[in-house]
Amino acid sequence: MRIVLVHPAGSNWLPGKKDFAAVANRMAPLGLLSIAAFLEKEGHDVAVIDCLGPQAVSGTQATVNQILSHDPDLVGFSATTSGFLDAYDLAAGIKAVRPQIGTIFGGVHISALGGVLLEQFEDVDYLAMGEGEITMGRLASGQNLRDISGLVWRHDNQVVTNPRRDHIRNLDDLPFPAYEKLAGFPKGYRLPLFSYTMTPGATMVTSRGCTFQCAYCDRSVFNQGYRYNSAAYIYDHMHYLRSRFGIRHLNIYDDLFTLNRRRIARLCELLMRKPLGIQFNCAVRVGHADDDLLRMLHQAGCLMVSVGIESGDPDLLEVHKPGVYLDGVRDTVHRIKSAGLRVKGLFMMGLPGETPASIQKTSDFVMSLGLDDMNMSKFTPFHGAPVWKTICDEGTLEENWRLMNCLNFVFIPKGIASKAALDQLYNTHVKRFYSDKAWRRTFVKRLWQHRRSLGYLLAHLPGFLNAMRTFEPTKDA
Known part of the structure; x- marks a missing residue:
């Protein structure tokens, strides 16, 4: 066919x-x-x-x-x-x-x-x-x-x-994704700027499913089961990308990359024993990355680790990301940095229950962590997430599917006066992070390492400047 x-x-x-x-x-x-x-x-x-x-x-x-x-x-x-x-x-x-x-x-x-x-x-x-x-x-x-x-x-x-299909039990049975079918791959596919030091880059997923139940996360496809590729399969996959396409950096987008510690330790051993000349970024969940494993990740070529934090308000965390606490976040971030790795914090603004006070707590928490990078997404309720069942009781929702992309506020919590007010808070606190003098000093020190990102940015400067203006606080909110 x-x-x-x-x-x-x-x-x-x-x-x-x-x-x-x-x-x-x-x-x-x-x-x-x-x-x-x-x-x-x-x-x-x-x-x-x-x-x-x-x-x-x-x-x-x-x-x-x-x-x-x-x-x-x-x-x-x-x-x-x-x-x-x-x-x-x-x-x-x-x-x-x-x-x-x-x-x-x-x-x-x-x-x-x-x-x-x-x-x-x-x-x-x-x-x-x-x-x-x-x-x-x-x-x-x-x-x-x-x-x-x-x-x-x-x-x-x-x-x-028809009845639901059972999950594929052994993900190692699947062939590597058909990257060769993408016109312009790999050079036309860009990782986030300043998240890598070598090019070209690519992305990889080495597991499916998640054992946790965060309120905002849609688990419709993989549910709560957790399956993963073996360390040997991942190594062979990385080797294929390196030899076939010349890939030098990988962003691994697993929800729970380090949940099975033994497979990641084995992968690190393989990468240390038979280096591929690849750096990679990955994500960890608070409580699932001990010091020895973090050191192994660094030695294996990991450059940056992302941590899903979402909020600096403990009450919101208790509701939307149970089991994650601010002290645990501080400890995890500290240990990642101590292992010689960069750390990126992942946050979300506009969750049900959000108020200007909770946003200020999150912003202050962000600034206290000494992060190398930060991403603040705009909370978007999705049909498959637990929070969807009660979302209309928590605020006002504009169910415009085209805008439901985590880049627009389609939900306004009861504690926020208006969409304009929420946009202003978002712009103010994102700009606060990237205007911080300590962050900028670190960024400038690394510019030579990121010369490929810098060159790409300069080549597309008008578009990036226009995008940056999006984060200017509005005066009429």
């Missing part, structure tokens, strides 16, 4: 502003690439179109034409909430020209909402719930629709939801 897999552009910036996000940080769509590799291994002819890629065509009709140029039998879309409507516009465009082409949607938005999407969007033929590799493989092979676990489909104009 001829199959085209599409990563839709979606909305990745702010209304009224130029979408500069993909230039600053363009990630490979790893989920689609995993499905592509699996389908190709099954004998299918697969193409991947990344609508955020460096060689993407502009406009819905141009993308539809590009998809149709492959003469597909089936087109698959991986959709987040903010990307779903763009994906549907493409599906509708395909159906208008060749209605016989099958369309299937998968991803977090689909797994959270399920069959209701088939009721409301007639140009979607199938939904893949949960992990997509085997479901797509069964569909492409022509298996009876009733026998394909994880599939949602129509029969006599009625939506049929």
